[in-house]
Amino acid sequence: AQTVTQSQPEMSVQEAETVTLSCTYDTSENNYYLFWYKQPPSRQMILVIRQEAYKQQNATENRFSVNFQKAAKSFSLKISDSQLGDTAMYFCAYHRKGAQKLVFGQGTRLTINP
């Protein structure tokens, strides 16, 4: 079974700093997708960024970028120039190609301080 591990339960940085959230996963599959979701206090799940496993290039969405290391099964999220609105729970998620199921990590609670 696939598992996703986020080893940082909580992180806190100052506004405008850069922060990196860690995620590792375990799978024997070769074709899959990885996602980072943000869950602010409203509890809405919002997609931040996605990565296809067969693409070596790291995905980037504005201030958000990932470091995808397929051999190491690592998928970290970097947030540059952090903003107060980035304060939220962040979940890493795995989706096997062909399946209809997202597997989430335990989450990292990120606080951006003014």
Next chain:
Amino acid sequence: AAGVIQSPRHLIKEKRETATLKCYPIPRHDTVYWYQQGPGQDPQFLISFYEKMQSDKGSIPDRFSAQQFSDYHSELNMSSLELGDSALYFCASSFPPADRVPEAFFGQGTRLTVV
């Protein structure tokens, strides 16, 4: 743009009662997922449907059942409710053509409280 609609947003039930949660996916999305998120927990996968057929099954109790209808909306039926069923229930939908990333769009959730 249309999003995933869940109803009701909040629901309070007594132990041993039944509850029905509804999910209306984004138009043309053919896959629906159900997740349960307890306080301070990560979302736990319950069940999914693709083209009205059950696709994947997770840690869904036998007291729960779900289906996807011809118009692609889905309902999660929960019977003999227990205090531990109190949680936020998310529905998500996606439309994964073979050449696209199966991005799941989430609804705002139904907060179920069992008293």
